[in-house]
Amino acid sequence: MSQAITLNVNGRKYELPVEPHWTLQFVLREKLDLTGSKRSCEDGDCGACTVLIEGTPINACMTLIMDARDKEIETIEGLEENGQLHPLQETFYENAASQCGFCTPGMIMSAKALLEHEPSPSTEQVQHALSGNLCRCTGYYKIIESVLEASEKMADRR
Ligand code: FES
Numbered sequence: 001m002s003q004a005i006t007l008n009v010n011g012r013k014y015e016l017p018v019e020p021h022w023t024l025q026f027v028l029r030e031k032l033d034l035t036g037s038k039r040s041c042e043d044g045d046c047g048a049c050t051v052l053i054e055g056t057p058i059n060a061c062m063t064l065i066m067d068a069r070d071k072e073i074e075t076i077e078g079l080e081e082n083g084q085l086h087p088l089q090e091t092f093y094e095n096a097a098s099q100c101g102f103c104t105p106g107m108i109m110s111a112k113a114l115l116e117h118e119p120s121p122s123t124e125q126v127q128h129a130l131s132g133n134l135c136r137c138t139g140y141y142k143i144i145e146s147v148l149e150a151s152e153k154m155a156d157r158r
Pocket residue numbers: 038039040041042043044045046047048049050059060061062
């Protein structure tokens with residue numbers, strides 16, 4: 001039986017009816033048209049669906065929608081501000097750290113959570129933070145380099 005809930009996504013409130021067995025990934029993509037969270041393994045293995053709930057990266061495919069209601073949800077669509085890309089988006093672009101791009105939104109959301117808790121991470125900390133995000137294209141080096149460069153950009157802008 002459907003229930004009306006409120007979702008807070010990227011600072012915007014959405015009120016909508018949901019089925020309790022729906023996942024956050026399904027609702028973001030199919031009901032809110034926020035397709036940055038990718039659908040891939042749907043089994044918690046690849047990280048392509050990563051979004052932040054209350055600042056913590058989670059697999060949206062493994063999160064029931066009822067567990068996401070009334071919480072602050074961030075997706076890749078919310079990173080740009082006033083036409084300005086987030087430093088992570090800039091460095092991924094500058095370093096060609098995105099090839100097919102399928103893993104990129106999840107990678108960037110995991111990296112964003114890291115940089116919010118650890119503004120100057122080591123390479124090992126970046127590797128650890130991204131360990132749940134799989135990439136079939138890049139070999140990871142450019143991704144890690146991009147996160148480290150983004151941390152420097154963010155420090156310069158503070
Ligand atoms: S689609 Fe969610 S972890 Fe792979």
